[in-house]
Amino acid sequence: MNSFWLLVLLLALGGHQATASAQHGTLAMDTGKAVQLRMDVRRYDADGHLLSPLKYALIVQQQDEAQYQLWRVLAPARWRGQKLLAHWQAEHAGAIFWRLSAEGGCLRDAGSFADWPGARQIWLLMRPWQTWAVRQQSGKDDEVNGHDCRWQRVRSPDGRWQVERCMDQQQPVSWRTRLLNHRGNVLQTIDISKLIRRNNGKLAARDFTISDADGSRTTVHVYSGDEDYQPAAGMFLPPEGCAAQPVLP
Amino acid sequence: MTLWMLAWHNIRRRPARSALTIAAVAIGIAAVVALTAIAWGFESSWQQANDARATDLIVTRQASQNTMPSPFREADVRPLLMQQAHVQQVAGLLSEMLSVSEDGPPAFVFGWEYGSYLWQHLELVEGRWPASAHEQVVVIGTLAAQTLHKGVGDHVDIEGLTFPVVGIFRSSALVENGALLMTLRQMQQTMDKPGKVNVLNIQLDASASETDEAQIQQHVRQQLHGYHVLTSGELVSRNAVVRIAKAMSQVTTLIAGLVGALMVFNTMLMSVSERRREIGLLLAVGWRKAMVMRLIVSESVGLALTGGALGILAGFVLASVLEMLPLMRGKIDPLFSPWFLLAVLGLSVVLGMAGGLLPALNAARTSPSQALRGE
Amino acid sequence: MRHDDARGYRVNTPILTTKKLTLSFDEGRIHALNGVDLRVEEGEFVAITGPSGCGKSSLLHLLAALEEPDAGQRWFRGCAYEDMDDIACFRQQHIGLVFQAFHLLPTLNVLDNVLLPAVPTGRQMADHACDLLQRVGMDHRLQQYPAQLSGGERQRVAIARALINQPDILLADEPTGSLDSVSAGYVLQLLSELRQSMGLTMLMVTHDTDIARQADRQICMRDGRVIA
Known part of the structure; x- marks a missing residue:
């Protein structure tokens, strides 16, 4: 059975799995397998104003140490069909990506992906911190949205990032996850509000909120998914002549 | 006193x-x-919906205690089901709860196998049914027509695709009256789930007894790991909602x-x-x-x-x-x-x-x- | 010669007898009764007199089986109270109670107040209640509530209530204590007539020596004892 449902929503994955993944040095997804997720994303600025709501379809495939992602905008109409193709070559090496038009051609407008409300926030979420070594197993007990949890801290192998997460003591769920930079400043906070049970019986986030340091926030609702997606041949290949962009910060 | x-x-x-x-x-x-x-x-x-469809048994994935049963490849399961005694028809179904209007609440969108027995219990009130499995059109329930303010000739946007409404139907089941219906093929394309269904409906022939039904359940359970074979009542009672x-x-x-x-x-x-x-x-x-x-x-x-x-x-x-x-x-x-x-x-x-x-x-x-x- | 009536009580014996009845309150610190011996014959009208706190009401309560004595014994027609299977049934069938404070239920009208002791019997006694209310001169106010009645009228309703189950003994605790002299005279006359016409035995606690003189016999109490 496919072991992965929501890689991007890895916050819901537990400490046990994180430790095991760290030992094996792989992401928590079986190689060769792919998933498809569809999500409603709503981004609110620091004043609480709703920016244009978006719907994304995201397909993720793991191949050995590389991971391929294909993002497609379903709504609004002005971006409908636009795609973003990303390759994570290895967790240390970061990613490269291509922006594609609805017709499949290259988009050279550098701002097009970052303009999609919420896209950057979700992108940041995709840093594979469930594989990072646990630095501090248990910190103080806390309560997040009515759930008792205990804080633990992990850091990226290069030491640039660290993540604090408040793990449920009964089930492998991080109810609140904070992404910090090397100076210890909180860049993002992710709160999970609703879970879904995967085919393998494990839990994953279905509804969550990402809060940024500037006071803006993004709510994400995963409304559809396919844990056993069959990617078409060449789906993750960039069109010829398209220049790869470096990973977003 | x-x-x-x-x-x-x-x-x-x-x-x-x-x-x-x-x-x-x-x-x-x-x-x-x-x-x-x-x-x-x-x-x-939900029970009425299943009863109205005249479905005897239903096959879903293990995680179907979620709101919507998880999708699976129809081809992995159908051949085995067709081999069972008394199985008259196996009809695939893919359903989702989707936003179909800017301001309205999400609605059920069903994809039903074209030409299957599932369609037979519906009464066409206006317009027509989809002409083929490939036609990119929807028919909508009477209640959906009211809540979405849509009629024959209007269009609805579903997951970034535009579908003309070609018919309005009435069902004895409320959930179907509030739903949008297209062919399974169209639904699979729309949701990018080719070959996938989240429910397989089995209709048995008239001679099948309850013992036969139980036997089919037992056979399929033995041979299909990770799947549930349920009566429609069991499926409903296991539904998360x-x-x-x-x-x-x-x-x-x-x-x-x-x-x-x-x-x-x-x-x-x-x-x-x-x-x-x-x-x-x-x-x-x-x-x-x-x-x-x-x-x-x-x-x-x-x-x-x-x-x-x-x-x-x-x-x-x-x-x-x-x-x-x-x-x-x-x-x-x-x-x-x-x-x-x-x-x-x-x-x-x-x-x-x-x-x-x-x-x-x-x-x-x-x-x-x-x-x-x-x- | 003695024989038993249909309910198992002995006839030709005193209707009420007590022997060395003792009662105390406040964990024995206050002695209400100190070995009271009493004998009341059938049909007798006994007035119990004495100063406040001498134990008159306590004696009445013990005779009505509203309370248990610390020591001593009580008999009704030769049957000991402690041998009775159902003391509530005894109270209902044989004892009628009239109080100084009337104790009418404010939410019930006159008729329903009279019928109250008959509720456990489940019998339809409205006609009998109306008859009794006629005898006490209250039949014209059946549907009125206690708050709409004068003190004398309330006591007349209370007397009708005490008689609804056709008791053998009427125990009246200062029945005229809250009434003016005119009402008190009327109530006393009523009680006297009813006692004679119904063949009741009556024990009445009173301060009033004039009233006490109307009784067949007076019992004077002091400090929980019968002194005369």
């Missing part, structure tokens, strides 16, 4: 206090009635019961305390302790029963209001059975008895001599 008349006189003695207690019980009972009726109605509505709704109604019943009993208890305790001298008199003129207890319990049951009756009425109103809300319309169909209402009245009686028992014991322990002296 009877015991009940005397109890009723006593209830009316403190109208404000009695009214507050009755109101508290009524609110609790109303919540119980509304939520339970919705939970049962939800289950019954049905389970949540039922759990909520049970928790509400528990809380309403506790609060109601406590309110009645408090009221009766105060009442007994205030009427100590009268209780002493009743004992002095020859009432047995058991009779005094019956009087107090009759009063508490009277309070709870009145609250229960008003609560049932309020529950009707509450469920009807909820049913009319745009968010709920077409998704719930509260079910009020006479037995359920009788059970609620029974619950009220139990509440009254539970709340009145201790005050009644307290009253029965009254010393008539001390009470009459005013001590």
Whole structure:
């Protein structure tokens, strides 16, 4: 059975799995397998104003140490069909990506992906911190949205990032996850509000909120998914002549 | 002059206090009635949908306790099902809850295998059915037509694709009337789930008995790991929303019961305390302790029963209001059975008895001599 | 010669007898009765007199089985109270009680107040209640509530209530204590007539020596004892 449902929503994955993944040095997804997720994303600025709501379809495939992602905008109409193709070559090496038009051609407008409300926030979420070594197993007990949890801290192998997460003591769920930079400043906070049970019986986030340091926030609702997606041949290949962009910060 | 008349006189003695207690019980009972009726109605509505489709058995993935069963590859399962004795037809179905309008709530969108028996129970009210499995069109239920303000010739956007509405249908199942329907092939394309279904419906031939049905279930379970083979009733009862709704109604019943009993208890305790001298008199003129207890319990049951009756009425109103809300319309169909209402009245009686028992014991322990002296 | 009546009580014996009745309150610190011996014959009208706190009402309560004595014994027609299977039934069938404070239920009208002791019997006694209310001169106010009645009228209703189950003994605790002299005279006359016409035995607690003189016999109490 496919072991992965929501890689991007890895916050819901537990400490046990994180430790095991760290030992094996792989992401928590079986190689060769792919998933498809569809999500409603709503981004609110620091004043609480709703920016244009978006719907994304995201397909993720793991191949050995590389991971391929294909993002497609379903709504609004002005971006409908636009795609973003990303390759994570290895967790240390970061990613490269291509922006594609609805017709499949290259988009050279550098701002097009970052303009999609919420896209950057979700992108940041995709840093594979469930594989990072646990630095501090248990910190103080806390309560997040009515759930008792205990804080633990992990850091990226290069030491640039660290993540604090408040793990449920009964089930492998991080109810609140904070992404910090090397100076210890909180860049993002992710709160999970609703879970879904995967085919393998494990839990994953279905509804969550990402809060940024500037006071803006993004709510994400995963409304559809396919844990056993069959990617078409060449789906993750960039069109010829398209220049790869470096990973977003 | 009877015991009940005397109890009723006593209830009316403190109208404000009695009214507050009755109101508290009524609110609790109303919540119980509304939520339970919705939970049962939800289950019954899904059951009706499956019954209307004349589906005997259903195959889903293990994780189908989620709101929507997980999708799976039809080709992995269908051949095995077709080999089973008495299997007449296997029809794939892919369903999702999707936003189909800018401002409206999400709606059920169904993809049904073109030409399968699933379509036969629907009645076309206007327009036509899809002409082929590949035609990118939808037909919509009568309720969906109302809530979405769409008719034949209009268009709906589903997951970034535009679908003309070519027909309006009516079903005996409320959930289908509130849904949008397209061919399975179109749904798979729209959701980028080629070859996937989340339910396979099995129709057996007329000669199949319940034993045959059980045998098919057993065979398929043995050979298909990770799948459920259920009767339509089993699928509905395992549905996450049905389970949540039922759990909520049970928790509400528990809380309403506790609060109601406590309110009645408090009221009766105060009442007994205030009427100590009268209780002493009743004992002095020859009432047995058991009779005094019956009087107090009759009063508490009277309070709870009145609250229960008003609560049932309020529950009707509450469920009807909820049913009319745009968010709920077409998704719930509260079910009020006479037995359920009788059970609620029974619950009220139990509440009254539970709340009145201790005050009644307290009253029965009254010393008539001390009470009459005013001590 | 003695024989038993249909209910098992002995006839030709005193209707009420007590022997060395003792009662105390407040964990024995206050002695209400100190070994009271009493004998009341059938049909007798006994007045119990004495100063406040001498134990008159306590004696009445013990005779009505509203309370249990610390020591001593009580007999009704030769049957010991403690041998009775159902003391509530005894009270209902044989004892009528009239109180100084009337103790009418304010939520019930006159008729329903009178019927109150008959509720446990389950019998339809409305006609009998109306008859009694006619005899006490209250039949014109059946549907009125206690708050609408004068003190004398309330006591007349209370007397009708005491008689609804056709008791053998009427125990009256200061029945005129809350009434003006005119009402008190009327109530006393009523009690006297009813006693004679119904063949009742009556024990009445009173402060009033004039009233006490109307009795067949007076019992004077002091400090929980019968002194005369």
